[in-house]
Amino acid sequence: MGYIVTDPTVLAATVVVVSVVYFILRGGHDPREPPLAPSSIPIIGHVVGLSRRGFNYYVDLSERTDAPIFTMSLPGQKMYVVTKPELVQVIQKQHKTLAFPPIEAKFASTVCGASLEAKAILAKNVNGDEGDFGLSMDSYAAMRAALKPGPELDDMNSSMLLEIVEALDKLEPPKGESRNLGMYGWLRGAITTATTRSVYGPMNPYNDKSVADAFWEFEAGLMSILVGVLPAITARKAIAARTKVSKAFEEYYNKGGVKLGSAYAKNRYQSEADNNLSLEDIARFEVGGSIAVLVNTAPAAFWTIVLIYSQSDLLSDIRKEVDACTETTTDDKGSVTKALNINTLKEACPLLLSAYQEVLRYCSMGTSVREVMEDIYVGSFLLKKGAMVQMPSRVIHQDASLWGASVKDFNPRRFLREEKKNRPGDACFRAFGGGKTLCPGRHFATNEILAVVAVFIARLDISPANGSWDLPTTHNTNIAATVMEPDNDIKIQVQARHGYEGVQWVVNLHHSEKIFALVTEDHIDEE
Numbered sequence: 001m002g003y004i005v006t007d008p009t010v011l012a013a014t015v016v017v018v019s020v021v022y023f024i025l026r027g028g029h030d031p032r033e034p035p036l037a038p039s040s041i042p043i044i045g046h047v048v049g050l051s052r053r054g055f056n057y058y059v060d061l062s063e064r065t066d067a068p069i070f071t072m073s074l075p076g077q078k079m080y081v082v083t084k085p086e087l088v089q090v091i092q093k094q095h096k097t098l099a100f101p102p103i104e105a106k107f108a109s110t111v112c113g114a115s116l117e118a119k120a121i122l123a124k125n126v127n128g129d130e131g132d133f134g135l136s137m138d139s140y141a142a143m144r145a146a147l148k149p150g151p152e153l154d155d156m157n158s159s160m161l162l163e164i165v166e167a168l169d170k171l172e173p174p175k176g177e178s179r180n181l182g183m184y185g186w187l188r189g190a191i192t193t194a195t196t197r198s199v200y201g202p203m204n205p206y207n208d209k210s211v212a213d214a215f216w217e218f219e220a221g222l223m224s225i226l227v228g229v230l231p232a233i234t235a236r237k238a239i240a241a242r243t244k245v246s247k248a249f250e251e252y253y254n255k256g257g258v259k260l261g262s263a264y265a266k267n268r269y270q271s272e273a274d275n276n277l278s279l280e281d282i283a284r285f286e287v288g289g290s291i292a293v294l295v296n297t298a299p300a301a302f303w304t305i306v307l308i309y310s311q312s313d314l315l316s317d318i319r320k321e322v323d324a325c326t327e328t329t330t331d332d333k334g335s336v337t338k339a340l341n342i343n344t345l346k347e348a349c350p351l352l353l354s355a356y357q358e359v360l361r362y363c364s365m366g367t368s369v370r371e372v373m374e375d376i377y378v379g380s381f382l383l384k385k386g387a388m389v390q391m392p393s394r395v396i397h398q399d400a401s402l403w404g405a406s407v408k409d410f411n412p413r414r415f416l417r418e419e420k421k422n423r424p425g426d427a428c429f430r431a432f433g434g435g436k437t438l439c440p441g442r443h444f445a446t447n448e449i450l451a452v453v454a455v456f457i458a459r460l461d462i463s464p465a466n467g468s469w470d471l472p473t474t475h476n477t478n479i480a481a482t483v484m485e486p487d488n489d490i491k492i493q494v495q496a497r498h499g500y501e502g503v504q505w506v507v508n509l510h511h512s513e514k515i516f517a518l519v520t521e522d523h524i525d526e527e
């Protein structure tokens with residue numbers, strides 16, 4: 001039964017209460033702050049918009065607000081959303097006042113189910129305000145050191161490439177036969193195996209398929225863990241899956257598996273042990289750490305392959321590039337071996353590289369986040385302590401004033417050298433974030449994606465099982481992903497490429513120093 005309030009006093013009192021609550025919830029709005037974004041429903045309008053439209057909601061608001069930064073008042077949280085790359089650069093430089101580590105510490109503690117002791121250790125000097133010490137500061141430095149181009153990254157790359165070639169060897173059907181499979185499912189499995197073996201070494205906990213499956217179950221339920229409403233009921237499956245993965249990591253550390261792992265795994269472990277985290281908490285944090293390592297590479301490889309194969313002219317042009325830099329040898333018995341070198345691909349396959357970068361522009365939906373630690377002006381706008389700053393890549397990647405009228409199209413030639421005058425500066429490419437939180441795994445991920453895609457193109461003919469390349473929707477993309485995840489898989493038919501049956505394939509990468517400079521920071525490093 002519904003109620004209609006007719007008493008004017010009650011009505012007036014209700015209006016006053018609602019207005020006060022609304023004012024408190026949105027924390028008031030100072031005219032010096034960025035302009036308020038319009039909201040069709042008071043109080044919960046943006047929550048509804050975000051849940052309906054996901055990261056596209058920021059694009060909608062940015063088109064309606066037409067300001068370099070705007071304010072979104074969410075119940076209990078004020079948020080500033082940055083829409084212009086120049087302002088992003090200003091914000092990234094203020095990394096102590098507009099800080100990321102405090103947000104990451106809260107996120108990691110909740111998502112990983114850390115103990116109270118671990119939370120306290122992580123919270124100590126979280127933002128590095130007292131100097132360069134503590135778990136938060138040490139683990140950033142440890143990860144970055146291991147993933148930068150050099151011998152340690154070379155080791156990870158070579159182990160990853162062996163796994164990728166082995167997975168493709170198993171995938172390729174014998175001459176005259178074909179195989180049907182779900183493309184995303186296959187790619188995610190192959191990339192999970194290749195990536196985690198190269199990170200964790202021969203005793204990799206994800207060697208056990210049930211542990212890998214549990215990780216993806218945990219990932220699918222991340223939101224329920226983060227929301228935290230009656231988690232024992234709403235997040236039961238995700239928490240059980242997380243426990244399974246963290247127990248597998250405990251066993252890995254107990255048996256000394258990390259000694260055989262990559263510098264990345266060793267550095268992470270050492271920085272946590274040096275800061276007195278218990279083994280249980282180190283294992284818990286590793287489950288969270290796997291999110292950054294695993295969730296974006298498979299969807300990026302998926303979209304690159306689908307978008308290339310679905311355009312036959314593009315496939316043919318990229319095949320010519322890849323074929324031209326493939327070395328062929330034939331032994332005494334007539335066996336043919338073809339070798340692809342990733343460094344050569346980076347120099348000799350401009351269209352492949354441009355298509356890959358365009359996939360990241362077109363499909364990325366991540367947002368760099370900062371917490372306002374003190375009131376601060378950016379440009380002429382006042383940002384208030386306690387608010388969050390969001391810098392969604394999608395808003396900048398979908399801005400026609402930057403990318404031109406074709407911004408909504410997938411244009412694989414957009415990043416060719418000769419197209420430079422038709423696209424904005426490198427700072428507008430935000431697929432890997434930027435500044436202090438720039439993805440340190442971008443070189444590894446790029447090598448892995450280029451290897452998978454180039455070998456697919458060179459050795460396999462694939463076609464959609466139902467006859468047409470219907471691109472899946474992406475509404476259910478996970479909160480932690482920065483590349484759109486397909487809502488459903490595409491069933492494909494795989495055959496050995498005509499004329500290439502029975503060929504042995506080898507993929508090399510001699511030194512990772514030759515990077516594919518994707519982001520503005522890479523160009524600065526090169527100078």
Ligand code: HEM
Nearest residue numbers: 292293296297300366368431432433434437439441445482
């Ligand atoms: C195509 C694949 C990938 C994409 C698009 C991607 C993108 C990103 C983005 C957008 C961020 C956050 C940046 C920000 O907040 O400004 C990030 C962070 C991170 N990524 Fe990646 N990433 C990928 C693959 C990888 C891989 C394979 C690894 C590890 C081997 C990795 C390691 C990390 C780490 C450790 C962080 C956290 C950095 C921090 O907390 O400061 N990423 N990544």
